[in-house]
Every structure is written in C-alpha cells, then in structure tokens.
Amino acid sequence: MEFIKNTHYNFIAKRKYSFVLSSILVIFGIIEIITMIAGTAKIGIDFTGGLSMQLAFKHKISISSVRKILIPAGFKDVKLVKIKGKNDIIIQTKAAAKDLNAYTAEIKQVIKKSFEKNPPKVVSSEMIGPSVGKKLSRDAVIAIIISIIAIILYITWRFEFRFGLAAAIGLAHDVLALLGVIFIFQKEITLLVITAVLTVAGYSLTDKVVVFDRIRENLKTETEKSKHIDLKGLVNISINEVLTRTVVTSLTVILVVLSLFFLGGIVLHGFAFTLLFGVLIGTYSSIFIASPIMVILNEKHYK
Amino acid sequence: MKPVKTRVILIAVFIFISFFSIIPSIYPNTPGWWKAVIGNAEMHLGLDLQGGVYLVEKVEVDKAVKEKLYKDYSDIKSFIKTKNIGKGKDLTFKDEYIALSGNLLKNKPAVSRLKNYLKNHHISLQLSGDIINFKPSALALYKKEAVGGAVEVMRNRIDQFGLVAPKIARQGKDLIVVEMPGVKNVKQAIKLIGKTARLTFKLVDDKHNLMDALNGKVPKGDEILYHITYNKYTHKTAKRPYLIQKAVLMDGAAISSANVQMNRYNQPVVGVSLNSAGAKQFGNITTKYTGERLAIILDNNVISAPVIEEPILGGNASISGRFTMAQANNLAIALRSGALPAPVKIIQNNTVGPTLGADSIHDGILAAIVGTILVIGFMIFYYKLSGLIADFALIENVLFLMAALSLFGATLTLPGIAGIILTIGMSVDSNVLIFERIREELREGKPVVIAVENGYNKAFFTILDSHVTALITAAVLFYFGSGPVKGFAVTLSLGIMINLFTSLVGTKVIFDMISNKKELNKLSI
Numbered sequence: 001m002e003f004i005k006n007t008h009y010n011f012i013a014k015r016k017y018s019f020v021l022s023s024i025l026v027i028f029g030i031i032e033i034i035t036m037i038a039g040t041a042k043i044g045i046d047f048t049g050g051l052s053m054q055l056a057f058k059h060k061i062s063i064s065s066v067r068k069i070l071i072p073a074g075f076k077d078v079k080l081v082k083i084k085g086k087n088d089i090i091i092q093t094k095a096a097a098k099d100l101n102a103y104t105a106e107i108k109q110v111i112k113k114s115f116e117k118n119p120p121k122v123v124s125s126e127m128i129g130p131s132v133g134k135k136l137s138r139d140a141v142i143a144i145i146i147s148i149i150a151i152i153l154y155i156t157w158r159f160e161f162r163f164g165l166a167a168a169i170g171l172a173h174d175v176l177a178l179l180g181v182i183f184i185f186q187k188e189i190t191l192l193v194i195t196a197v198l199t200v201a202g203y204s205l206t207d208k209v210v211v212f213d214r215i216r217e218n219l220k221t222e223t224e225k226s227k228h229i230d231l232k233g234l235v236n237i238s239i240n241e242v243l244t245r246t247v248v249t250s251l252t253v254i255l256v257v258l259s260l261f262f263l264g265g266i267v268l269h270g271f272a273f274t275l276l277f278g279v280l281i282g283t284y285s286s287i288f289i290a291s292p293i294m295v296i297l298n299e300k301h302y303k
Numbered sequence: 304m305k306p307v308k309t310r311v312i313l314i315a316v317f318i319f320i321s322f323f324s325i326i327p328s329i330y331p332n333t334p335g336w337w338k339a340v341i342g343n344a345e346m347h348l349g350l351d352l353q354g355g356v357y358l359v360e361k362v363e364v365d366k367a368v369k370e371k372l373y374k375d376y377s378d379i380k381s382f383i384k385t386k387n388i389g390k391g392k393d394l395t396f397k398d399e400y401i402a403l404s405g406n407l408l409k410n411k412p413a414v415s416r417l418k419n420y421l422k423n424h425h426i427s428l429q430l431s432g433d434i435i436n437f438k439p440s441a442l443a444l445y446k447k448e449a450v451g452g453a454v455e456v457m458r459n460r461i462d463q464f465g466l467v468a469p470k471i472a473r474q475g476k477d478l479i480v481v482e483m484p485g486v487k488n489v490k491q492a493i494k495l496i497g498k499t500a501r502l503t504f505k506l507v508d509d510k511h512n513l514m515d516a517l518n519g520k521v522p523k524g525d526e527i528l529y530h531i532t533y534n535k536y537t538h539k540t541a542k543r544p545y546l547i548q549k550a551v552l553m554d555g556a557a558i559s560s561a562n563v564q565m566n567r568y569n570q571p572v573v574g575v576s577l578n579s580a581g582a583k584q585f586g587n588i589t590t591k592y593t594g595e596r597l598a599i600i601l602d603n604n605v606i607s608a609p610v611i612e613e614p615i616l617g618g619n620a621s622i623s624g625r626f627t628m629a630q631a632n633n634l635a636i637a638l639r640s641g642a643l644p645a646p647v648k649i650i651q652n653n654t655v656g657p658t659l660g661a662d663s664i665h666d667g668i669l670a671a672i673v674g675t676i677l678v679i680g681f682m683i684f685y686y687k688l689s690g691l692i693a694d695f696a697l698i699e700n701v702l703f704l705m706a707a708l709s710l711f712g713a714t715l716t717l718p719g720i721a722g723i724i725l726t727i728g729m730s731v732d733s734n735v736l737i738f739e740r741i742r743e744e745l746r747e748g749k750p751v752v753i754a755v756e757n758g759y760n761k762a763f764f765t766i767l768d769s770h771v772t773a774l775i776t777a778a779v780l781f782y783f784g785s786g787p788v789k790g791f792a793v794t795l796s797l798g799i800m801i802n803l804f805t806s807l808v809g810t811k812v813i814f815d816m817i818s819n820k821k822e823l824n825k826l827s828i
Contacts, residue, residue: 123659129650143783147776195788202776206769213765245739249732256674256728265666268721
C-alpha cells in the first residue's frame, strides 16, 4: 500500500501561498501573546490564580439554575461549564485578589443551601493563589526559550548554522501559528496546553530534521558531481523523496491524538486539541515554511 | 547468515523482566517474595488518578519574626525596668524594630549596659543607631529555620494519616509543597496540617470591664479573644468574648506528650504531660495566680478558661473544651507534633475526588487502547508483514516503558498516561523512516537483504537526531514542569529512549531471522 508514489510537486514554488497563510496565523499568534500579556486572553487559572470546582449533583442540573443562585449572592464573574452526559458542573472564577480560601467556602455554602433536594458533592477543586500563577508563567516562558535555544544549538552542531537558523525560524513559526490557532478557536491557555506546545516544538523539529537530513545528503552527492547546483530543484526533490514518510509519521501521531481528543476525558481536552493542531502545523511547516526558508538562506552560498 | 542468538536472548530476557516487574504494580495480591525480588518497586497512581490533595503553603515568616521580636521586646522592657536603666515608655515596639527614646540614648552608661545585656541574652539582636533590630545574618538563619521547622512539623502530622507515598518538600524561599494522594477526609487533613497549633497560657483580665473593652476601650496590654462553639443541630457558630492579658505565661514548648482521655462525664479531654522545666513553670504560675482564670489559647482561639482552684505541681494537666472525639484527637496530634514555627497560608489547593480519578483512569486507558488499535491496524494496512514487525516493536516499547515506570517507582499521572499514548503514536515513526528507506532501495532494484541493511544504516542518524531533539524538550519540561507535567516529561523521555532500542534492534532481528531461514526474493512491505 502506498498513498504517494514518485511525486514531483513543486513545493518551493507554492511558497507565496504558504507564506501568506502562515503570516496570517503568526499574526494571530502574536495577537494571542499580546492579549496574554495584557491579561485579556483566555488564560487558565493555573496562570492567573483563581478557583475551579467540579460539583457532581445527585439529579439533573442546568447551568442557568446554578447561575440564578450565584449572581444574587454576589458571585458575578463566575464561569460555569456543564459536563456532557453527567450531572456535573464546573464553576470557575478568577477572583485572584480576594481571599480564595474564604471565597471557596462561601460558594460551597451558597450552593449547598440552595440545592438541598439535589445535593452536590465536590468532585474536585483547584484553588491557586496569584503568586503561584506568576511563578508558573515565568517558568513556562523560560522553558520555551531554553528548549528553543538548546534545539538550535544541537541542529547547528549536527548540520550547520544555516540549517539551524532555518529550523529555528520554522520552530518559531510553529509555536506562533499554534498560538494563532488557539486564538482563533479562543481556547484557554493552561499549563497542559503549554506542555503540549513544548511537546509540539520537539516533535516538529524531529520532522524538520528528517527533511534537512535528506537535503544535506542530496547536497553532498550533487556537489561531488558538479559545482553548479539548482538549489530550489534539489530541495524540491528532497521534500518529495521524504514526503510519504512525513505524511505517514504525522498520521500515526494524529491517530493517537484523535483518540485522546475524543476519548481522553475533559481534563486532557485542551491538551489533545493543541497537540492535534501542533502536529498538523509542524508537518506543514517542514514542507512549506522551513524548506523554502532554507533555500532563501542558502541561495547566495550555492551561486 | 547473521547471528541473531544474542539479540533474541537479550530481547527475551527484557520481556521477561518487564512482565516480572509490572505485575506487582497492577496485581495487588502479588506474593511478598516476588515484590522483594524487584526491590518492592511499584508504580504509584498520582493524586489526579486516585484522588487526594496537592497543597502549596506559604510560610508567613515575617509574622513569626514579628512575634519573636515582640517577645524579646517584653524581655528587654522588663530588664530596663528592674535594673532601673529606664522606663517602659523608653522602648516602643514598631513591628520590625524596637525604637529607643531620646532620653535613654542620652544616658551613655545605660546604653552600654543595654548593649551588654543584648550581647549576653539576645545574641540575634543589635543596637544600631536609635533602634534595636535583628542582625541580618541572624534574621536570615531564623527565617530559614522557620521554614525548615514547618516542613518537619507538617511531616510529623502527615505521618499520622498513614498514607502511601505522601510528599512534603520545600520550594523556593518560603513555600512548602504537600502532596497527599488517597487521603480520605480532605477537609480535616488540610485543617490539621495547616494548624499553627501554638498553645499559650495567658491570664483572663477580670479586673477590667469586658463590655467597655468590646466598645473599643481595650485596656493597655490586653486583647479580646474568642471562644468559638459550633452547634451541630442549628449549624451555627457562637462566639464568646474574653478579655485576655497579652503576656504569655507559658507556651506549648513545655509539653512533652499529649493524648485523648475521658473525663468523669465520659467526655473527651486532651491530657498533657509537661517536661520538667514546664512542670516547674506551671507550678509557679498556678501558685502565683490561684483564684484567677487561666486561659488556654490555641492559635488565638480560647479553648477554655478554667479558674485555678489550687497549685498544680505534678506536671500533668488536662484541657477540656467540649470537644468532639475528632476534635480532641486533632488537638492531641497537633500538640504532640509541636507548633508550627510560623503560621502558614494555603496559596494553592488542588483537591481531586476519588470518583473523578477513576473516571480519568477509565478515559485514559480507553484512549490508549483505541489509539494502539488504530496505529497497529494502520501499520499492517500500509506496510503489511513489515508493519506487523513494527507493531511488535510498538508493543515491546509500551511494555518496557511500563516496566521502567514500575522499577523507578514512578508516579503515574493523567498527563503521564497522555505521554504513554503519545509514545504509542511516535514509536512507529522510526520504523516508518526505515521502511520508506527500504522501499526506496527496493525501487532502485537492490536485492531484499541489501535493501534492508541499507534502510537501517541510512536511517540510523536521522532517527538518532530526531530522538535527541525530542529528548531536549522533554528534559526542559521535566526541569521546569510541576507535578503532573513532570509525570508527562518522565514517560515521554523514557518512551523516546526505549524506542531507540525497540525500533532498531527489536525489528531488525526479526528481519534477520526471516532472511536466515530462507532466501528472500520479495519483501512484504
């Protein structure tokens, strides 16, 4: 069985389109970062501090009935989510400035009093002080920067600097475009989502390494044959040669990520979402972004 | 012929060891000798899977420092009064330092006597300019010890729950991370470990009017504290005020042991034994203040305030305060484990109920099984028999990963399960790389055996490079991640490392075995 056989697509020629598409995604990604810094983005309570509590009611429950109780009691900035197929409701709030211990107790009491005939049980609760969130976001930023630097150094060492630079640009693109997708779908940035972003960074690099590896190999045999090299053509051939591999490896990962997305439960939902789009973007950028950029960076060198 | 014997034996041994070490983690009734062979190593479920509490507590060191300075301030004040160096108003307590009056500073001999006194009795304090404050080095040490002490006290208290694998660790300057997986009564546990449990004995001020004090006229040196009672029928709490003299007569450090006893009305009381110094001190106090009311105060709550009927000299006393059995038990534990050197504040509290944990395990396992079936099916569909060989390596990969997690005694978290699932998807990638190479070689018309050899050789460095880059991110995740994210990083990096072996050695040996048996003219790929 083979999906793709002896392809001769001219990927490099399509770079105008891919650059436009990527620019749009990257711009959205930058907007996401700006809104994150400004504090208007959807950021999980693990970074902002706040409260998240999952209540399992004994009988059927609707969000509006809970909201009706909470708003008159003074809990206005509360987000309510109902879990499908269950009588569970998640209450979230970013009341970071208040005394969260007391706040949690108050919400619990108000609900317990109002639903005496449908008593809820606290299935899980998460209360995070604002200082913890600050430390966490700082750690996350440091983690992203350090891993990107370490990867560039490794690629530079294994290949050469121009490859490293192209991979780094591709990687920066992947992270920003992924944040762009998160912005478009208005997904919440949580600790697990950041973990997924970092995992994708590692994975998409793996993908680029394979393509670059083939480019390097073909460059070596070609330079032995003649001095003049058609770099565009060579990169195109290389991408086509490893195309099946790129598609199939992504596909196997997408298969498991899809099962994680649909079956893995609510806790891992955002994580699986980010992985899914991350793998798609990483694969796309190996072909349509990192490789054309490699051509641009190397053109002077081989002319 | 390629020798395969050593490799087959190696893989067989690994598979045997893996099964051997995984079984105690999944089958609780494994015989003891079996567990002992693998050093009692076992995979634990993280608290997001079995339920439990994750707490981050901030030690409020500054409050402890302030309290200590206040105590020293009282000492110094009584020193200058009794030695006639100055008057009480010459010293003012200012939270972070003690201010000296101009009058006292002018009196050179008095200042030098004060300096001498500090040097001999309060080594951590210094007289600098017109104030007395802590020496910076002493202050730093005190703060460090306060956090370290709090960790120890909390550990003592948590040990009383008898949990499997609780964790108490210091984080940063003044934070303590507490993980209690599987704890049953979450609310009570949080309350108990966070209790400052500072027991003090102070006198009730019966000379002044309580009503006046409540209206804002609190006499100097006094404070209003409350006795709080909870009515379990009406669900209401009642507060009864007391006017208390601030001076601490004795504190919990004098207690050598505490336990729950029954009084003659069959109500639980906490019996305490005092150490010898404490017994002497208590004897003196009860002799001096016979007839007055002695308030027993725990963390600013009045537990009881009995009248001292007669001097108590034996060093044994009991605290009664209309406790329930559980309350009496908690108080006894708190008194035994000692007081926290500084109050703590919860700044993060993740509580997961056991039902949610069970749901998460169920969902995670389902996603893993479905994902595995999809990948295995796809590989057979796309690469036929070669795909089946890659699937064998995939199963090996997961098996070895579980074994490694068991042997390291790792904690399996929900993101950790996600890491295993991701490993399943990524583990065949190396084989895809190799197979595509083999297909290329075959297309060029090379014989099967050579195509296979070349495929493995040419793909090797690509695979190595891609594994190293993936490991770099996993390592960074491990270093910066907290709790569950660490679990993800551990499974992911172990999975990647094991994959290098299973996808290269584990599949190649099968190809070699087949080609040893018969001349291969066609490859099912």
